Amino acid sequence: MEVGFFAMPTIGSRSEIEGRMAGKRTDLYQRMLKNLVQTAQYLDEHGYYGMGFTEHHFHVEGEEVSTNPIMLDLYMGLHTKRIKVGQLGNVLPSQNPIRVAEDIAMLDQMTQGRAFAGFARGYQARWVNVLGQQHKGQENSNDTETYENLKRELHEEHFDIVMKAWGNDTFSHQGKHWKIPPADIHWPAHEVTREFGQGVDAKGIVTEVGIAPPTYNKRIPDLFQPFSFSEKSIKWAMGKNMVPISIVCDVETAQAQLRAAQAGAAEAGLKLKLGERMGMTRDIVVADTDAEAQELARNAGAFLWTKFFQPFGFNAAITRPGEDPFTVENTFESIHDRGLIICGSPDTVNRKLEKLFKDIPCDYFWTMTYQELIPQKNLMRHLELLTTKVLPNFTSKIK
Numbered sequence: 265m266e267v268g269f270f271a272m273p274t275i276g277s278r279s280e281i282e283g284r285m286a287g288k289r290t291d292l293y294q295r296m297l298k299n300l301v302q303t304a305q306y307l308d309e310h311g312y313y314g315m316g317f318t319e320h321h322f323h324v325e326g327e328e329v330s331t332n333p334i335m336l337d338l339y340m341g342l343h344t345k346r347i348k349v350g351q352l353g354n355v356l357p358s359q360n361p362i363r364v365a366e367d368i369a370m371l372d373q374m375t376q377g378r379a380f381a382g383f384a385r386g387y388q389a390r391w392v393n394v395l396g397q398q399h400k401g402q403e404n405s406n407d408t409e410t411y412e413n414l415k416r417e418l419h420e421e422h423f424d425i426v427m428k429a430w431g432n433d434t435f436s437h438q439g440k441h442w443k444i445p446p447a448d449i450h451w452p453a454h455e456v457t458r459e460f461g462q463g464v465d466a467k468g469i470v471t472e473v474g475i476a477p478p479t480y481n482k483r484i485p486d487l488f489q490p491f492s493f494s495e496k497s498i499k500w501a502m503g504k505n506m507v508p509i510s511i512v513c514d515v516e517t518a519q520a521q522l523r524a525a526q527a528g529a530a531e532a533g534l535k536l537k538l539g540e541r542m543g544m545t546r547d548i549v550v551a552d553t554d555a556e557a558q559e560l561a562r563n564a565g566a567f568l569w570t571k572f573f574q575p576f577g578f579n580a581a582i583t584r585p586g587e588d589p590f591t592v593e594n595t596f597e598s599i600h601d602r603g604l605i606i607c608g609s610p611d612t613v614n615r616k617l618e619k620l621f622k623d624i625p626c627d628y629f630w631t632m633t634y635q636e637l638i639p640q641k642n643l644m645r646h647l648e649l650l651t652t653k654v655l656p657n658f659t660s661k662i663k
Contacts, residue, residue, distance in 0.1 A: 265621075265659040266313035270352055270490075270545055270630040271300060273317060273336065274637050275326040278563045286326025292636070293329065297339065299640045304340040306644065307347050310651045311663040313628065314348030314380055315340055316488075319355050321391035327572050334367045341375035349375060352490040352509070352630070353382025357415040358396030361422035362444070362475065365429035369479045377480035382488035383426075383506075385419045387576055399441065417441065423504065430484055434463040434474035445470045488543060488628075493580055495521060499528030502541065507628055509543035511581045513603040518544075518624045539625030546620070548631040549607035549638065550649040558600075560646075561607040564637035566596040569604070610653035621658060629658075 275296055276286040286292055304315050317333035330336060337349035349371070354364055372379035386392040389405040392415075396402040399418055405411045421439045428435040437444040451457060454468030463472040479485060489501040492508040501508040502525050512518045522538050529536045547565040551557035573579070580589040582602040592598065599605050606616045621629075631650070638646065655662040 265626065266628050266661055267655055267659060268313045268628060268630045269303070269307050269315045270632045271303070271315060271317055272328055272565075272568075272632065272634045273300070273330045274568065274634045275329050276636055277639070278567050278637060281326045285324055287324040287329050289326075292326070296329070296636050299643070300336075300340065300635060301343045302640065303635070303643065303647070304344050304347065306647055306651075308344040309663075311661050312347055313661065314350060314378075316350050316352035316380070316382060316630070318352055318490075319384075320388065321395060325572075327568050334371055337379065338371055338374060341371070341378060346378075348378045348380045348486065350380030350485070350488070351382045352488060353384040355386035355392060356383050356422040356426075357386055357399070357402060357418035358392050359422065361425040361442070362429060362473075364422070365426045366475045368426075368485065369430065369475055369477055372479040372483075372485060373477050375480075377483065379479070380486040380488065381426075382490055382509075383419070383423055384490055385415045420500070427484070427504075429475045430479055430482075432474065433478075434461075434472035436472045445473055490543075491545065491581075492521065495524035498524045499531070502528030502534075503532045505532075507541055507543045509545055509628070509630060510624075510626075511545050511578075511604070513582050514584045515623045516585065522624065537625075540627055542626045543628035543630060544624060544626040545630040545632045546603070547605045547607075547633070548613065548646075548650065549605070550610060550613050550646045550654060551607075551642070552609060552645075552649070554608040554612050557607040557609065557612075560638055560642055561600070561605050562596045564634045565632065566599060566605060567637065568634060569599055570594050570596065610649050613650075613654050614657055617654065617658060 273296060275292040280286050307315060317330045317336045318328055319333050320328045320330050323329050333351040341349045368379055368381050393402060393405055401414045418441060421441055425437055425442060428437055449470040450468050451464050451470050454464040457464045463470060465471050487506040488509055489506045490509040491511040492498045498508045498521055508525060510518055510521050512521060522542060525542050526536055549557045549561040551560060574594045577589045579592050579594060582599055582604050583589050583592050606613055651662055
């Protein structure tokens with residue numbers, strides 16, 4: 265099992281966020297960058313798979329200041345030697361897919377093959393509708409079914425474009441939303457392109473385009489889909505050689521996701537064991553005592569989860585069959601008792617993870633951490649205990 269570190273790039277402590285507009289403070293952002301580097305270097309030295317960041321915009325509140333995860337990836341990559349760096353994930357419907365392909369290829373070159381890529385559909389209308397308004401219909405989320413169908417269409421077509429850009433020296437694409445290249449582009453330098461490159465016809469019309477540079481050694485980076493709720497999305501991801509990452513805590517529901525992954529893989533001609541090529545994430549906090557870990561967790565992930573994520577329906581992560589994510593109890597106790605937060609001493613966390621991996625096996629386990637909401641000295645102690653006293657019981661990857 266590979267273990268990754270999913271960093272939620274939160275600015276400031278709970279009290280600093282409660283002081284308002286933390287996302288606009290340079291001092292807090294600089295402190296976060298410094299602490300992220302220290303964290304990344306520890307992960308780099310101890311066998312962790314990689315470090316991933318989400319994509320969000322306009323977070324003046326300070327909760328997830330991750331405007332461009334690819335730039336954060338590069339910054340971490342330049343301070344490390346081994347761990348992979350990537351996104352969990354880029355929100356494809358609001359992006360230009362060719363730019364995404366180009367930027368990740370550059371990241372992969374600059375880190376010599378250490379980039380991974382994650383792609384999501386996006387759930388925050390405040391910024392998805394603003395940045396994605398060039399696609400008619402994405403500027404208005406009031407018609408929920410039409411809006412979600414459009415995002416799914418764009419997500420899947422943009423993904424196909426990215427794969428073509430990475431998998432071919434030059435390519436073309438004819439889809440519902442994109443025509444690459446558009447018709448009848450005359451290229452004045454067509455003679456040079458025919459001599460030194462490719463992608464134009466005898467009349468100088470552009471027939472194909474190609475990104476440059478390619479990914480390192482022209483490889484396809486490891487691919488992830490965070491965070492999967494529907495079995496339909498999981499099947500689609502498995503058919504595209506992506507690793508779906510589940511955040512679902514209910515064992516019955518999560519096991520149904522694992523079976524859906526097996527079915528999706530089988531449709532693509534692969535026979536996988538239950539949990540193979542699946543990912544999972546949990547908010548983990550380890551401290552010397554259960555009481556200390558619970559106090560840290562209460563003011564870290566639980567603080568933001570209950571304030572920020574619940575209005576978006578993310579309590580689907582802790583619901584049981586028949587429950588409504590918008591009305592289920594939304595407290596530290598509920599998300600802790602239902603397993604989204606796993607906190608305690610090393611012995612306590614070991615017991616909880618042993619049951620978790622028995623019930624819901626996976627190949628990739630992502631520890632979700634709200635950077636800065638846990639003071640850095642406590643975060644580094646958490647990593648020390650996690651690395652030396654917990655994870656070696658479940659994987660040989662951690663040193």
